[in-house]
Amino acid sequence: xxxxxxxxxxxxxxxxxxxxxxxxxxxxxxxxxxxxxxxxxxxxxxxxxxxxxxxxxxxxxxxxxxxxxxxxxxxxxxxxxxxxxxxxxxxxxxxxxxxxxxxxxxxxxxxxxxxxxxxxxxxxxxxxxxxxxxxxxxxxxxxxxxxxxxxxxxxxxxxxxxxxxxxxxxxxxxxxxxxxxxxxxxxxxxxxxxxxxxxxxxxxxxxxxxxxxxxxxxxxxxxxxxxxxxxxxxxxxxxxxxxxxxxxxx
Amino acid sequence: xxxxxxxxxxxxxxxxxxxxxxxxxxxxxxxxxxxxxxxxxxxxxxxxxxxxxxxxxxxxxxxxxxxxxxxxxxxxxxxxxxxxxxxxxxxxxxxxxxxxxxxxxxxxxxxxxxxxxxxxxxxxxxxxxxxxxxxxxxxxxxxxxxxxxxxxxxxxxxxxxxxxxxxxxxxxxxxxxxxxxxxxxxxxxxxxxxxxxxxxxxxxxxxxxxxxxxxxxxxxxxxxxxxxxxxxxxxxxxxxxxxxxxxxxxxxxxxxxxxxxxxxxxxxxxxxxxxxxxxxxxxxxxxxxxxxxxxxxxxxxxxxxxxxxxxxxxxxxxxxxxxxxxxxxxxxxxxxxxxxxxxxxxxxxxxxxxxxxxxxxxxxxxxxxxxxxxxxxxxxxxxxxxxxxxxxxxxxxxxxxxxxxxxxxxxxxxxxxxxxxxxxxxx
Ligand SMILES: Nc1ncnc2c1ncn2[C@@H]1O[C@H](COP(=O)(O)OP(=O)(O)OP(=O)(O)O)[C@@H](O)[C@H]1O
Ligand SMILES: [Mg+2]
Numbered sequence: 001x002x003x004x005x006x007x008x009x010x011x012x013x014x015x016x017x018x019x020x021x022x023x024x025x026x027x028x029x030x031x032x033x034x035x036x037x038x039x040x041x042x043x044x045x046x047x048x049x050x051x052x053x054x055x056x057x058x059x060x061x062x063x064x065x066x067x068x069x070x071x072x073x074x075x076x077x078x079x080x081x082x083x084x085x086x087x088x089x090x091x092x093x094x095x096x097x098x099x100x101x102x103x104x105x106x107x108x109x110x111x112x113x114x115x116x117x118x119x120x121x122x123x124x125x126x127x128x129x130x131x132x133x134x135x136x137x138x139x140x141x142x143x144x145x146x147x148x149x150x151x152x153x154x155x156x157x158x159x160x161x162x163x164x165x166x167x168x169x170x171x172x173x174x175x176x177x178x179x180x181x182x183x184x185x186x187x188x189x190x191x192x193x194x195x196x197x198x199x200x201x202x203x204x205x206x207x208x209x210x211x212x213x214x215x216x217x218x219x220x221x222x223x224x225x226x227x228x229x230x231x232x233x234x235x236x237x238x239x240x241x242x243x244x245x246x247x248x249x250x
Numbered sequence: 251x252x253x254x255x256x257x258x259x260x261x262x263x264x265x266x267x268x269x270x271x272x273x274x275x276x277x278x279x280x281x282x283x284x285x286x287x288x289x290x291x292x293x294x295x296x297x298x299x300x301x302x303x304x305x306x307x308x309x310x311x312x313x314x315x316x317x318x319x320x321x322x323x324x325x326x327x328x329x330x331x332x333x334x335x336x337x338x339x340x341x342x343x344x345x346x347x348x349x350x351x352x353x354x355x356x357x358x359x360x361x362x363x364x365x366x367x368x369x370x371x372x373x374x375x376x377x378x379x380x381x382x383x384x385x386x387x388x389x390x391x392x393x394x395x396x397x398x399x400x401x402x403x404x405x406x407x408x409x410x411x412x413x414x415x416x417x418x419x420x421x422x423x424x425x426x427x428x429x430x431x432x433x434x435x436x437x438x439x440x441x442x443x444x445x446x447x448x449x450x451x452x453x454x455x456x457x458x459x460x461x462x463x464x465x466x467x468x469x470x471x472x473x474x475x476x477x478x479x480x481x482x483x484x485x486x487x488x489x490x491x492x493x494x495x496x497x498x499x500x501x502x503x504x505x506x507x508x509x510x511x512x513x514x515x516x517x518x519x520x521x522x523x524x525x526x527x528x529x530x531x532x533x534x535x536x537x538x539x540x541x542x543x544x545x546x547x548x549x550x551x552x553x554x555x556x557x558x559x560x561x562x563x564x565x566x567x568x569x570x571x572x573x574x575x576x577x578x579x580x581x582x583x584x585x586x587x588x589x590x591x592x593x594x595x596x597x598x599x600x601x602x603x604x605x606x607x608x609x610x611x612x613x614x615x616x617x618x619x620x621x622x623x624x625x626x627x628x629x630x631x632x633x634x635x636x637x638x639x640x641x642x643x644x645x646x647x648x649x650x651x652x653x654x655x656x657x658x659x660x661x662x663x664x665x666x667x668x669x670x671x672x673x674x675x676x677x
Contacts, residue, residue, distance in 0.1 A: 048628045052620065076630035088625040092643025098629070101639065106630040158629065 001026050001197050002047070002166055006058035009046050016042045018222035019058070024166070027194040031208055031233060032201045034219035035241050040201045041085050043219070044168045048082040049075045062166070076102075077109040079165030079196075083155040083172045090142040095154065096124065098142050099161050106162065127160040131187045148175030156184050160191060167191075168199045173207040185210030205237040218244055263356060266370050270384035277378040289563045289595050290505055290534040295477055298447050300419035302386065308332055308412045310443075312339060315410060318441045322656045325437070326405045328391040332412055333420045335389060339408075347401050348394040352423055355392035364394060368427055372455050372483040372511065379507075380481045383453040387423035390452075395432035397459075404435040404654060411476070413444025424454040428462035428490075435654060439469045442476040454482045458490035460514065465493050467657055471500035471664055474529070481507045488514030488543075495652060496523040497661050498533045499668045510539040512546045512574075523552040524645045524661070526668045527560035527592075534563035541574040541604075550581040553645045556592035567599040568609065575604050581611040586644055588618060588637070638669040 002024040009017040016039045024030050032040055046053050047060055049072035060067045062078055070078075090098070104114045115123075128135060131153055143151050152172050159167055169188070173181055188211055192198060200211055208216075208230060216232040217224045218241070225244050226232065236244075279296055280287040308331050319327065326349045329339035335351055342350045348361075355361040356369070374380045391407045411418055420440075428434050442448045458464050470478060478501055484492050498504055510519040525533050539548040554562045564583045585594045596613040618640055626636035642665060652658040 045624075048624075050624050050628075052624075071633065072624060072627035073630050073632045073636075076628055080628075082628050084625065084628075088619070088622045090622055090625070090640070090643060092646040093639060098626075101635070102626075102629040102631055105632060105635065109630070162629070 001063060003061040004047075004058070005061070007043075007046070007055065007060060008057035009042065009053050009055045011053055015056070016053070016222055017046065020219075020222070020224060022217065022224065024197045024199060026165075026197055028215065029192070029198045029200065029211060029213045031213035031216045031230075032199060032219055033203065033216060033233065033236055038219045039222045040219055041170055044082050044170045044199070044201065047168060048072055048080055073105070074109070076162075077106050081159050081162055081164030081167045083152070083159060083167065083169040085170040085174075085201075087143050087146075087151040087155055089144045089146075091144045093142050095138045095140060095142050095157075099124070099158060102158070103161060123161065127157055130160060130190065131157050132183050133157055149177060149180050152176055153180060153184060156187050160187055163191065165196045166199070167196070168201070170201045171203065172200075173202050173204060181207065182210065205233045208233050220245060262362060262365060263369060267385050270375070270381040273376055274378055274381040274385055277376070277381070280378055286536060286565070289561070290503070290532065295449055295503065298417050298449070300417045300447070300449055301415045302419050302421075303333075306414065307334055308414050310336070310339065310410060310412065315339070315441070315443070318408060318410075318439060320404070320406060320437060320656055320660060322659075323654075324403050326401060326403060328405065328407050330389065330409045330422065332414065332418060333389060333409070333422070343401070347396065347399050348392065349401060349405055350392050352390035352392045352425060353388060355425065361392075364427065368455065368457055369425060370455070372457065372485040373453055373481070374483070377481070377507070379451050379479050380453055383421045383423060383451050383481065387421040387453065390423035391426070392424070393426045393434065393436070395428045395434050395462075397429040398431045399429075400433040404437060407436060407438045409440045409450065411442045411444075411446075411448045413442065413446040415446070417447035418449070420448065420450040420452075422450065422452045424452070426454065426456045426464070428456075428458050428464050430459045431461045432459070433463045435465045435467075437467045437469065437654075437657060440472050440476065440478055442473040445473060445475050448472075448476040449479075450477070451479045452481065454480070456482065456484045456492065458484070458486045458492050460488045460490060462487070462490045463492075464490075465653055466495070467652070467654070468494065468496045468506075469661075469664075470496065470498040470504055470533075473500065474502060476501050477503040479505045479507070482509065484510045484519070486510065486512050486514060486517045486519060489516045490514065491518040491520070493520035493522070493651065495648070496521075496535070497664070498523065498525040498527070499664055500531070501533075502531065504533045506533070506535045506537075508535070508537045510537075510548065512540065512542050512548075515543045515545045517543070517546040519546075519548040520651065521548070521550045521552070522648045522651060523554075524648050524665070525552070525554040525556075525562060526641070526645070526665060527555070527562065528557040528668075530559045532561045534565075536563075536565045536567075538567045538569070539579065541568070541570040541577045541579065544573060544575045544577070546574065547578040548580065550583075551648055552583045553648050554583070554585040554594060555588060555641050555645065556585065556594055557588045559589075559591045561592065562594040564594070564596040564613070565599060566597075566611070568601070568611075570602040570604050570607050570609070572603040575606040577604060577607040577609070579607065579609045583613040584644070585613070585615045586618060586641065587615060588641070635671050638666070638671040641669055642666070
C-alpha cells in the first residue's frame with residue numbers, strides 16, 4: 001500500500017529526513033517510535049503532503065503511484081488520513097459542518113453524490129457513540145478550546161467518519177487519560193481490516209498493548225535505525241534509545 | 251464637477267440649502283491632506299463629468315431586478331431609478347406609519363412639523379460632502395414610525411442606476427424617525443446595472459427616541475464602476491438600541507462615515523461590518539461613537555478580507571465625554587490580507603475624558619493560517635474551498651447579530667459567491 005524509498009526531506013536548508021525506507025501493506029499495523037525531534041511528525045506530514053516540506057530525494061508511493069505531485073486533498077481522497085499531533089483550532093467552523101464538508105468533498109472527488117442528510121446524521125451518531133463523544137461537542141467550533149484529550153478523540157472521530165485506507169496516528173495517545181486511551185484504541189481496532197493499514201507514532205508501549213503492531217521501527221535523526229516485532233517496543237521501554245544511537249553509528 | 255443650481259425659493263428647507271451650498275463652496279471636496287481622508291482619494295472621481303439630473307426617466311421591469319430585492323420575504327420598498335422615484339417598483343404605506351418619499355415629506359404641509367424638528371438636525375453642517383448633499387438632494391426615503399408602532403415588515407431602500415447616463419451623480423437623502431418604543435428594520439442597497447460610472451453621495455439621518463429599536467443593514471455589493479460615499483448620522487435617546495451592519499463586497503470606492511451620538515442614558519449602539527474585497531476595490535470605514543451621557547454601551551466589530559490589489563481603511567473614533575461615566579465601549583477590527591499587494595490601514599482613535607469607563611479596542615492584521623489550511627486539506631477539502639472556509643469562518647461572528655434570517659442567508663450567499671465557492675451550508 002505505502003512504499004517509501006530513500007526519502008530525504010527538509011525545510012529550507014535543513015534536512016530532517018535523511019533516507020527513510022518503509023513499506024506498509026494492507027492489513028498491517030506499524031509503530032514508529034523514536035526520540036523527540038527525530039522526524040516522526042515530519043515523516044507523517046510529508047506522507048500527508050504538507051508543501052512546507054521539500055522532498056529532495058527518494059519517493060513516497062501509494063498503491064504504486066508516486067505522490068510527489070499529489071496535493072494533500074487528493075491524498076485524502078485516495079484514503080490517506082493523518083491524526084495530528086497538534087490538531088489545529090478553527091474558530092467559526094463547527095465539528096459537524098467540517099466533517100460534512102470533508103466527507104462530501106471526498107465523495108465529489110470520487111464522482112459520488114453528496115451523502116443524504118439523514119444518512120450523514122446516522123453516521124455521525126454511530127461514530128460519536130463509538131468514541132463516546134457528547135453530541136453537544138459536535139456543534140462546537142472545531143478544536144477551539146478543546147482539551148488536549150478532546151482534540152485527540154475528535155481526530156479519531158474524524159478518522160472513523162472518513163474510513164481511510166492508510167491512517168497515521170501521530171501521538172494520538174499523548175494527552176489521553178486511561179479510559180480515553182482504551183476508548184480511542186478500541187475505536188481504531190474496530191476500523192482495522194485486512195484492506196487498510198495503520199501507522200502508529202508513539203512514545204509509549206502502553207498504546208501498543210491495545211493497538212498491537214506487526215512491526216516496530218525506531219526513527220533516529222531522520223533515519224530508521226532499527227525495525228523489529230512488537231517486542232522491540234518493550235525493549236525500548238526498558239532500555240531507552242541510547243543503545244540504538246550507538247548502534248546507528250556502528 | 252460643476253453644479254448648476256435649480257432651486258425652489260419657496261421651499262421650507264431653502265435656507266438650509268443655501269447655507270449648505272455656501273459651506274460647501276468654502277470647503278470644497280475633501281483632500282488627502284485632511285487626516286480623515288488620508289487614505290481615500292476622491293481625485294479620480296472629481297475628474298469625471300457627472301450629470302446630476304438624468305435627462306430622461308428610465309423604467310425597469312421587476313423581473314430584471316428581482317434578484318436585488320429581498321424577494322424571499324415581504325417588505326415595504328422605496329425604489330429609485332437613476333435617482334427618480336419608481337412608484338411601479340415601490341410599495342409605500344401610510345397605514346399607521348409613514349414609509350414614503352422624502353420629496354413629499356419636504357413639500358407637503360402635513361409633514362412640516364416633523365421636518366422642522368428633524369431635517370438636517372443631526373447631519374453635519376460643515377462636513378463638505380454632507381453639505382453638498384444638503385444643498386442638492388431632492389429625493390430619498392422618509393420613514394416615520396410613531397410611538398409604540400412597528401411596521402408589519404422590513405423596509406428596503408434600493409437605488410438602481412441604469413447606465414443610460416455615461417456618468418451619474420446621485421445624492422439621496424433619507425430621514426428616519428422611530429419615536430418612543432417604536433421598532434424598525436431597514437435594508438439599503440445601491441445597485442448599478444451597467445459598468446458606467448456612478449457616484450452616490452448619500453446622507454441618512456436616523457432618530458431613535460426613548461426605547462426605540464432600529465436595525466439598519468447596508469448591502470454594498472455594487473458594480474465595478476460604482477462608488478459610494480455614505481454619510482449616516484444617528485441620534486439616540488435613552489434606552490434606545492440602534493445597530494448598523496455594513497456588508498461591503500462590491501463597488502469601486504466606498505466610504506462609510508457612520509456617526510452615532512448618544513443623547514440619552516442606557517443607550518446601546520452597535521456597528522458591525524464584513525468587508526471582502528478584490529481587484530482594485532477600496533473601502534474606507536470611518537466610525538464615530540460619541541458617548542455624551544453616562545451608562546451607555548457601544549459595540550463595534552469589523553472584519554475585513556482583502557485580496558488582489560484591494561485597499562481598506564478602518565478608522566474608529568470613540569469619544570467619551572467627562573460626564574459619560576460607566577461607559578462601556580468595545581471596538582474590534584480584524585483583517586486578513588490574502589494577497590501580497592492588498593493593504594489595510596487600521597486605526598482606533600480614543601478620546602476619553604471620563605475616568606470610570608470600560609473601553610477595549612483591538613485591531614489585527616494577519617494572513618491565512620497555513621497550518622489550518624493544511625489541516626483542512628488533509629481531510630479532503632480542496633485548497634480553494636479550504637481557503638474560503640477559513641475566510642468564511644473569520645467573518646462569521648459578525649453575522650450572528652443579523653436579526654432577519656433572510657438577510658443573513660443572503661449575506662452568506664454573497665460571501666460564498668465573492669469567495670468563489672459553494673460550501674453547501676451556512677455557518
Ligand atoms: N517547520 C519547521 N521549521 C524548522 N524546523 C522544523 C520544522 N518542523 C520540524 N522541524 C525540525 O525537524 C526536526 C524533527 O521534528 P519533528 O516534529 O518531525 O520531530 P518528532 O520526531 O515528531 O518529535 P516529537 O517526538 O517531539 O514530536 C526537529 O528538529 C524540528 O525542530
Ligand atoms: Mg512529533
